[in-house]
Amino acid sequence: MQDSKRAGLLAAPYVLWLLAAFAAPLGAVALLSVQESSEMFAPLELVPSGAQYAEILGDAFFRRLLGNTLLLGLAVAGASALLAYPLALWLTRLSPRAKPYGFAIILVPLLTNVVVRSLGIILLLAPQGVVSGIGQWLGLQPVNLLFGWFAVGVSLVQVFLPFMVLALYDVLEAQEKRLEEAAAGLGAGPAMRFWRVTFPLSLPGLRGGLTLVFLMASTAYVSATLVGGRKVLVTGMVVLREGMEILNYPLASALAMLMLATSVLVTLVIARLIGLATPWVAARVPRRWPGLPPAPRRALVQVAEALAPVVYPLLLGAGIFILMFPLLLVAVASVNDSPQATVAQFLGFTWKWYAAVLTNPRYLSDAWTSLQLALCCVAIALALALPAAFALVRGSFAGKEALGAFLMLPLALPGIAIGLGMLRLLQWFNQVPPFLGVLAVHVVLVTPFMLALLRASVAQLDRGLEEAAGGLGATPARVFRRVILPQLAPGMAVACVIGFLMSFGEVTVTAFLTTARLQTLPVRIYAEATFSLENTVNAISTLFILVTMALLVLVNRLMPLDRVWKR
Template sequence: MNRWIGPVLAAPVTLWLLLAFAAPMFVVLVLSLHEYPDPFGPILMAPSLAQYTEIVSDTFYLGVISETVLLSLAVTVVAAVLGYPLAYWLARMPVKYRAIAFSVILIPLLTNVVVRSLGIMLLLSPEGLINTVTGWVGIPPARSMLFTHGAVIVALTQVFLPFMVLALYDNLQNTSPRVHEAAQSLGASPAVRFLTVDLPLSLPGLRAGSVIVFLMASTAYVSATLLGGKKVWTTSMLVLQEAIKNLNAPLAAALTIAMTVIGLSFAALCTIGFTRLMPWLKGKPSRPLSIPRWLVPWVDALGPIVSRILLLMSLLLLLLPLGLVFVQSFNDVPQATAAGFKGFTLKWYEQVFFAGTYADAFWISVQLALASMVAAIALALPAAFALARFPFRGRSMLVAFWLLPLTLPNVAIGVGMLRLLQLYVIIPPFIGLMAIHVIVILPFAITLLTTSVMALDRSQEEAAASLGANGIKRFFLIILPGLAPGLFAAGIVGFLLSFGEVTVTSFLTTARMTTLPVRIYAESTFSLEPTAHAISAVLILFTIIALAVVGKIVRLDRLYAR
């Protein structure tokens, strides 16, 4: 009987993903085989490779795809270079301070991508912070930092750096202290220990982080649109234009499939390449990494300096844009993108709180985030029990399917769900949006709640059973109170993820149902008042307060666990 409990508990989340994730992905694949666009035609038509032929025969599409791949590779490399010192700093932080330091990662990670991109614009604009600081030392201002490939790389690195840091941190913090003690006893300095011990042992984390960052960067379009200024094009920008503006869903779907194949190919190449660098994972002998003796003094001398510079750069990249958004929210300038402090004012906050400029969009976002968070937790909790207490055959494959939304382009889900909702008009747009937001939350909710279920004290449940408490009483009197911290943490994280989601939401919003992040993004593409910075500052402050409350219940560094 017990062998059926795991599959039964895993069924709800699996069914949800089949309907809201697998079905849209299948629709995207079918649409990409349409010969011509027909917004009101059937989904199933005679298959054709016309869309793919158009892509490979058009130098513009090939150029944009190549540009996207190169940008994504650059973002991955920069994120790895900046992520290592930050992850190492977090892993070596004393335990009593680690939770606070972890907020450096979580606050930007849970902050709206539009807000963070606006902060990067204030950093790189002609009158922005960089030109202001360089002007103090007599360096002529750079007028061409915005709307360049470099600006897009900086913005995307800021957005996806936390994922690289989390992947590296997971490996670095699990390295046994005895390994470092052994290296130290052999005379290895901290810099040499990092290169010969920590770096090789963290390669699995580097592999995971590289795959995640590349996949996300290759499908990003919010930061690319804002920082590229239509001078830099990515494939996702083309997908959005073809699907929404040109109503050419087949071409959009074909572009999406092309990027999905490229992303999965990159993941496969990473797996093959890193596997060759880590033969010990397969039980094969490997040669230890050694540094030439003549190079050791240089490593010892320059290593600490370089690592501190990179650590400072990564911290500034993560936090400085958010600080600039706060400053700009009090700046008396006509447009949000106008950098340089002109004068203090509270009128932007007055418009937010009293004029109701963003009130409707704000409440839609709140309702959507609450509904998505509750649905995600209701689905993730049984799945967490299935993973933690009722192992069953095929569990590993099922978990891989549950986590698949993290590795496939969100724009693909958006295109597929948009087409499905056009056919099934009886489904309200709110339900379609909620279905997608639940998918965004589920991987994080399942991870958090599985950790919480594994931490429950089984002896208390056994004691309650011996006193005659049935399963229902044990759940509400013993299990649920024990899960309260994990449920609360998953709820806060899920709410923030849903509230700040833009990528998929922009495909499915309507004139009467536009979320706050999508509205700010839409306005920022042509003209945006600093009112957006005021509401963004409020959202950042709310994120900080929410994490502070969570930190009182659960250590923030425990929010991310294996």
């Protein structure tokens, strides 16, 4: 019992890291947001001022900016939920042999760099792109769908749809299959079975998916910058501009804190609404809502049952299309003999863009920086997450659940605020190398995912083998090396691969911290896709896709991809 209480100390290194690399930057942003002056070299005032917040809330531009960003996040979350249900249901119905391939359709886009996916959406919606070509084939006039809210929304749905699918899959896979069979036996059709059985039981997963997608979509700026062509302004873009270009850190910080407050408020509203719709979770008496009269209800059910066999495959096909087809377009564009990356028409086959990438010392240097950063990040994240996983699984101390929530907190807060805060800390403490600042933030972003994977691996360890080894005289170190580590090896390898892909492709926060002498490859292609449109960006992007696919094949050999996520 005493050992299980002391197990909580294993999480201490991770907690200390979060305090230094997560809480400190967030605290710096909070401090900057309450400064009276916006001057860059103005001394810090410890007396809080609401001047920056008053400027933002008193300006119609900023109010409209926050409102538009909020609506965009809600629209992306809603559209993602609509497309995610057919995908998640499809995954639950796949055979065990086919399920890893189905998960590959979800995980390859999820782990591919966001810049790569945005380039695919540009090729899809370009004036001479696939959508425009289909419209002309149907006799419609050519239309440019880029550089507007619709394009940005489609891009963000493509980026964040996998998170919604996986959140719904968890609860749909755990549902009792006999409930749907019983409903079918009572005469319910596919639409009514979904609405009366599947959907209500999936609401806890929907809450998690809506919350996660909204938080990420409302703070995203990379896709909005590329696909919106700087004609669509979201809050993250303005935070980046105010902090990086204008150097107005107090205003940028206040805007970031307002983003945080809005995200928390919407999260609470989502939780409240889902809570009202799931009274059985809290053992409450359900409310009786007014319903339709019998005749209109029967007509509505008949229409829904007639449409269900058509709507389900259409939404499923649309979900798979939006996830995978943009990546295919990027691969095709990488061998297109066109000088511009956004030209969707195929002008001829060539390998010259790959040659230009592989012989360019800037790309190779940036790739080496990204590789070093990702390897260091994974090593540190593993050292922090593995002891924390043992603490959360085997500890029996007060506050364990609160500790687990705190360790996962970086997933729920805007990365922009962390990046802005770390940037300011590096300017205050300029003796710290920029590489260490970027590394610290990458570890904060990657470790929660690795912790979730490792926590499941630790929970599945056979305690009997450890007790038997201890009874035969093995020391704790020998038990760990000879008994525990072999069992954990596949889970550790999977966690490291996922962490490596996430760190190697990270751009949203890294863009705040890179310098002229420290540039990562994802930030390089983001900058080139923003200011120049040479086709080398598609070649680099295709290499990103191929590396992601190769590493997922390796993961599947260690552990089927569907089991990876269930962990």
